[in-house]
Amino acid sequence: MLSQEHMASVVVKAGVGQQLVYLAGYTCTFSNPYYSQCLPGAATVTIPQSTSTITSISTTTKSTTTIGGGTTTTATTTATGAAPTGSQIRSVQAPVYHFYLQNSGGVAVLGPEASAALFTISGTISLNQAGGSKLYLNLDNSGTASYKTLTFDATATTTNWGLEGDTIITTNPRQLNFIACSTSSSTIYTLYLQTGNDTPAGVSCTLQTIHLPCLC
Numbered sequence: 001m002l003s004q005e006h007m008a009s010v011v012v013k014a015g016v017g018q019q020l021v022y023l024a025g026y027t028c029t030f031s032n033p034y035y036s037q038c039l040p041g042a043a044t045v046t047i048p049q050s051t052s053t054i055t056s057i058s059t060t061t062k063s064t065t066t067i068g069g070g071t072t073t074t075a076t077t078t079a080t081g082a083a084p085t086g087s088q089i090r091s092v093q094a095p096v097y098h099f100y101l102q103n104s105g106g107v108a109v110l111g112p113e114a115s116a117a118l119f120t121i122s123g124t125i126s127l128n129q130a131g132g133s134k135l136y137l138n139l140d141n142s143g144t145a146s147y148k149t150l151t152f153d154a155t156a157t158t159t160n161w162g163l164e165g166d167t168i169i170t171t172n173p174r175q176l177n178f179i180a181c182s183t184s185s186s187t188i189y190t191l192y193l194q195t196g197n198d199t200p201a202g203v204s205c206t207l208q209t210i211h212l213p214c215l216c
Contacts, residue, residue, distance in 0.1 A: 004203035086118035089168060091208045096180045096189050103127055103212060108137060108150035108188045110180055121163060124156040135163070139170075139193055146196025147179055147205075166212040181205040
C-alpha cells in the first residue's frame with residue numbers, strides 16, 4: 001500500500017510600501033514587519049501599513065511516503081527566488097473593466113487582479129516571474145483571421161510592442177485594438193489583437209484597449 005502526504009508553505013518577506021499582498025490559494029499569518037507565513041487556504045493577506053513590497057519568496061514542500069508495512073521516508077525541498085517586479089496591464093471597459101493580463105497555460109487572458117502578472121514593456125513585453133525568469137507576449141500571425149492569438153513563450157518573437165501614454169500598442173504596424181472573448185469562466189476572457197472585424201465562432205467578444213494602471 002502506497003500513500004503520500006504533501007504539505008507546502010510560503011514565506012513572504014516584505015519591505016515598505018503597499019498594504020495588501022495577494023497570494024492566490026493561501027491564507028497568510030503576519031508575524032512581524034519582515035515575516036509572514038502562508039498556507040493553502042484563502043487568497044488574501046493583509047500586512048500592516050508599515051510593510052509591503054515582497055522582496056523574496058521561499059517555498060518549502062514536504063513529502064511523506066508510507067510503503068507496505070509502515071516504512072516511512074520523508075523528503076523536504078526548499079526553493080527561494082526574488083519576487084517579480086514590473087507593472088500590471090489591465091482593460092478599462094465593460095464587461096472586463098479592470099480585468100488584468102495574465103498567463104493561462106501559455107495563452108494571454110484577462111482575469112482577476114489577485115492573479116495578475118507583472119510586466120516590463122520595451123519592444124518586447126516580458127512577464128516577470130519569481131526568481132528572475134521571464135515569458136514573452138507574442139503574436140501568432142499564422143492564420144488569416146483578423147484576430148491574432150496572443151501567447152506567452154520562453155522566447156520573444158514579437159518585438160514591436162510599445163506605449164502611447166498608458167495604452168499598449170504595436171508600433172509597426174500601429175495597432176491598439178484588442179478583443180476580449182468569453183470563456184466557460186465568467187472571470188476569465190481570452191485576449192486577441194484585433195486587426196479587422198473577424199471574431200472567433202461561438203463566443204461573445206468585445207472591442208478593448210489595454211493599459212498600464214493609472215498612476216495619477
